[in-house]
Amino acid sequence: MQLSNYLFFTTTCEQALEFYTQCGLGRMTDVLRFGVDGMPVRNEAMRGKIMHARFEGPGVLFFASDNDDAEPMRGSAHILQMTDRQLTKQLFDKLAEKGMVTTPLDMQVWGDYYGKLTDQFGVQWMVNCSA
Numbered sequence: 001m002q003l004s005n006y007l008f009f010t011t012t013c014e015q016a017l018e019f020y021t022q023c024g025l026g027r028m029t030d031v032l033r034f035g036v037d038g039m040p041v042r043n044e045a046m047r048g049k050i051m052h053a054r055f056e057g058p059g060v061l062f063f064a065s066d067n068d069d070a071e072p073m074r075g076s077a078h079i080l081q082m083t084d085r086q087l088t089k090q091l092f093d094k095l096a097e098k099g100m101v102t103t104p105l106d107m108q109v110w111g112d113y114y115g116k117l118t119d120q121f122g123v124q125w126m127v128n129c130s131a
Contacts, residue, residue: 008070026057077124088129
């Protein structure tokens with residue numbers, strides 16, 4: 001058994017996954033699109049949007065799609081456990097572009113270098129580098 005997150009976007013899934021690729025998290029390794037290659041489309045505005053995508057990189061695996069009836073993301077966050085403080089800062093800064101930092105990246109009372117943010121697509125990220 002493996003637990004993986006599934007992110008639902010309304011119409012920005014492709015842009016979000018491209019952004020995560022640019023951040024260095026990994027890449028889309030599989031994608032199905034509404035109305036393409038025999039896949040159904042129930043709403044013409046969704047034609048060509050992502051019906052299902054697999055995103056993976058070293059230590060990263062999640063799935064994502066566009067859903068015109070998706071609810072806003074809340075109550076969940078990805079946590080990235082890091083071991084290199086400089087790479088932690090670089091990744092945090094990239095993910096924070098056009099987003100909102102809710103806990104600035106800094107040494108925390110428990111002794112780790114940690115920060116939390118909501119990215120420009122509404123996904124919450126926690127980045128933690130053990131001391």
